[in-house]
Amino acid sequence: MRSAVVSDPAVGALRFQTLSLTMAAAFAPVVWGSTYLVTTEFLPADRPMTASVLRALPAGLLLLLLAPGLPPAGWRLKTAVLGALNIGAFFPLLFLAAYRLPGGLAAVVGSIQPLVILGLCLVLGWGRPRTAQVLWSFVALAGVSLVALTGQSTVDAIGLAAAAAGAFSMAIGLLLTRRWGVAPGMHPLTSTAWQLIVGGTLIVPLIPLVDHGAWQLDAPAVLGYAWLSVIGGALAYALWFRGARALPSANMALLGVLSPLTAAVLGLLALDQSLSPLQCLGFALALLGSMLGQIKRTPVHPNHV
Numbered sequence: 384m385r386s387a388v389v390s391d392p393a394v395g396a397l398r399f400q401t402l403s404l405t406m407a408a409a410f411a412p413v414v415w416g417s418t419y420l421v422t423t424e425f426l427p428a429d430r431p432m433t434a435s436v437l438r439a440l441p442a443g444l445l446l447l448l449l450a451p452g453l454p455p456a457g458w459r460l461k462t463a464v465l466g467a468l469n470i471g472a473f474f475p476l477l478f479l480a481a482y483r484l485p486g487g488l489a490a491v492v493g494s495i496q497p498l499v500i501l502g503l504c505l506v507l508g509w510g511r512p513r514t515a516q517v518l519w520s521f522v523a524l525a526g527v528s529l530v531a532l533t534g535q536s537t538v539d540a541i542g543l544a545a546a547a548a549g550a551f552s553m554a555i556g557l558l559l560t561r562r563w564g565v566a567p568g569m570h571p572l573t574s575t576a577w578q579l580i581v582g583g584t585l586i587v588p589l590i591p592l593v594d595h596g597a598w599q600l601d602a603p604a605v606l607g608y609a610w611l612s613v614i615g616g617a618l619a620y621a622l623w624f625r626g627a628r629a630l631p632s633a634n635m636a637l638l639g640v641l642s643p644l645t646a647a648v649l650g651l652l653a654l655d656q657s658l659s660p661l662q663c664l665g666f667a668l669a670l671l672g673s674m675l676g677q678i679k680r681t682p683v684h685p686n687h688v
Contacts, residue, residue: 408626411619416645425607429596431478432589437608442616443579450572458566468556470582476549483542492546497636499554523640523672529665560627575624637676640669
């Protein structure tokens with residue numbers, strides 16, 4: 384019976400589909416790991432809200448050209464809420480933390496997201512997390528913490544609060560994205576486009592309140608904004624939200640640890656930074672926690688699909 388069930392083509396197809404969705408979704412946090420490098424090396428300094436808007440609005444408009452349409456009347460509020468959580472709140476908090484905290488500390492705080500999602504699921508009654516998933520979340524968090532070790536002793540309270548609030552905002556957004564899905568008959572790219580547009584529009588008023596650096600749109604800045612918007616915005620979020628609607632939220636959150644790991648690799652390759660043996664161990668632990676936290680044992684049951 385066991386061998387017959389394991390070899391069931393439907394089970395194999397489901398596993399392959401899940402693996403494909405996970406790998407595609409993982410592209411997003413890997414690309415987002417380049418944000419710190421692009422921001423510090425290509426973009427004008429002290430312009431976090433400008434970067435947030437130019438990452439969101441052009442990406443949303445591009446996706447809307449590819450999949451034009453409006454959310455149905457009953458889904459417009461949901462789309463606005465998702466846009467506010469996933470983009471409008473998360474982007475400013477992300478860039479604010481990046482500007483005020485050492486990159487390593489910001490990464491550690493952001494990596495609490497899987498545990499936030501697991502906790503919210505318990506509190507809201509939206510499912511009971513698997514024990515293994517909780518354990519691998521802690522392994523991933525410990526790994527990111529080791530990778531992000533720095534010699535800095537001071538902590539900016541505002542930056543720390545921004546990083547924590549950003550993790551909560553993205554966690555709630557992931558949960559609701561999974562729970563609500565897409566409106567019937569609406570193209571998924573259209574939903575993603577409007578989330579980016581709504582979120583980017585909400586950030587616009589913050590530009591004169593937060594940004595104070597000179598804005599010089601030279602060639603490196605154009606390349607940096609284009610990378611963040613087209614690749615890190617339109618493409619990455621299209622893949623990320625597709626995964627978020629189909630995969631468990633906790634699994635998606637575990638993929639988020641790939642972002643600080645990518646940032647560490649880029650720092651190693653492009654900025655002549657180095658990793659200590661302890662940080663290398665943390666790198667391995669974070670990858671292990673992220674990958675093994677995705678695995679769910681398929682129950683051996685004749686009716687399992």
